[in-house]
Amino acid sequence: MKRTLFVIAMFGAAPVWADGNENLASAVANPHWKTECSACHIAYPPSLLPERSWRKLMSGLVKHFGQDASLDGPTAQEITAFLVNNSADRAPNKRAKKVMGSLGPNEVPLRITETAWFVRKHDEISASVWQRPKVGSPANCAACHAGAERGDYAEHRVRIPH
Amino acid sequence: MTRFIILIAGFLAYGAAQAVAQELPQGYLAQARQENSQFREFSASRGENFYHAKRTHSNGKPVSCAACHTDNPRSAGRNEKTGKEILPMAPVANKARLADPAKVEKWFKRNCQDVLERACTAQEKGDFLTYLLSIK
Numbered sequence: 443m444k445r446t447l448f449v450i451a452m453f454g455a456a457p458v459w460a461d462g463n464e465n466l467a468s469a470v471a472n473p474h475w476k477t478e479c480s481a482c483h484i485a486y487p488p489s490l491l492p493e494r495s496w497r498k499l500m501s502g503l504v505k506h507f508g509q510d511a512s513l514d515g516p517t518a519q520e521i522t523a524f525l526v527n528n529s530a531d532r533a534p535n536k537r538a539k540k541v542m543g544s545l546g547p548n549e550v551p552l553r554i555t556e557t558a559w560f561v562r563k564h565d566e567i568s569a570s571v572w573q574r575p576k577v578g579s580p581a582n583c584a585a586c587h588a589g590a591e592r593g594d595y596a597e598h599r600v601r602i603p604h
Numbered sequence: 605m606t607r608f609i610i611l612i613a614g615f616l617a618y619g620a621a622q623a624v625a626q627e628l629p630q631g632y633l634a635q636a637r638q639e640n641s642q643f644r645e646f647s648a649s650r651g652e653n654f655y656h657a658k659r660t661h662s663n664g665k666p667v668s669c670a671a672c673h674t675d676n677p678r679s680a681g682r683n684e685k686t687g688k689e690i691l692p693m694a695p696v697a698n699k700a701r702l703a704d705p706a707k708v709e710k711w712f713k714r715n716c717q718d719v720l721e722r723a724c725t726a727q728e729k730g731d732f733l734t735y736l737l738s739i740k
């Protein structure tokens with residue numbers, strides 16, 4: 443964020459963003475991924491975790507961060523395939539490469555918020571901001587990124603609620 | 605004309621969803637009788653108690669159906685874990701409710717496990733649905 447602001451200061455208000463202005467939506471979305479994941483939270487972009495993370499997460503849905511999120515076999519398989527095919531290892535966007543670069547070779551994060559990439563991108567957000575009632579936790583992307591549901595995380599559209 | 609057809613199709617789909625919801629408790633009847641020979645019929649008031657009943661989870665936290673679905677099934681709830689809005693549970697307030705038996709079973713499996721730490725009985729499911737359908 444600080445670096446981005448610096449770059450803007452250097453080049454005027456030109457839309458030059460550290461990670462590019464790209465949308466994080468996968469080229470082809472999977473309808474089951476969308477409905478099943480977004481029943482409880484936004485359907486997080488597959489490109490923000492590596493394949494190994496998605497495989498581990500999808501094999502543990504019976505206790506998904508303390509809750510039963512189990513799916514029938516065929517649906518789980520279809521969603522796993524979609525997540526893997528669009529994971530950080532395979533997605534063509536620059537952000538996916540940065541996510542991969544921020545992870546150690548044996549690291550298998552189950553939360554996007556645990557990746558060094560996420561932590562660095564949000565290092566200017568203080569603990570009290572995450573705890574604001576309208577934010578709640580770092581998992582609530584849409585609190586500040588209004589277009590999160592569509593994969594839109596563009597930095598200039600971020601609005602932090604009070 | 606197209607608009608007219610869409611309107612008709614809409615009414616038919618709406619009617620079908622309502623019919624599915626009304627029939628849902630029936631689907632649990634045979635199993636409820638099998639599980640308990642004393643069982644007579646589903647009860648909206650037992651379902652209401654079940655909806656609001658609080659228990660302490662083995663992780664020490666208080667849990668209930670109402671914690672996410674709110675005390676009033678006519679109002680929108682909030683997932684107490686993720687903060688995401690949940691639309692009202694009562695079909696009278698949310699026409700899309702209880703329209704797909706597979707979806708209903710999927711959530712009974714998950715939510716009963718999370719709240720009761722066991723599967724719900726057929727009677728509990730039938731009572732719960734009868735309560736939701738009784739709300740006017």
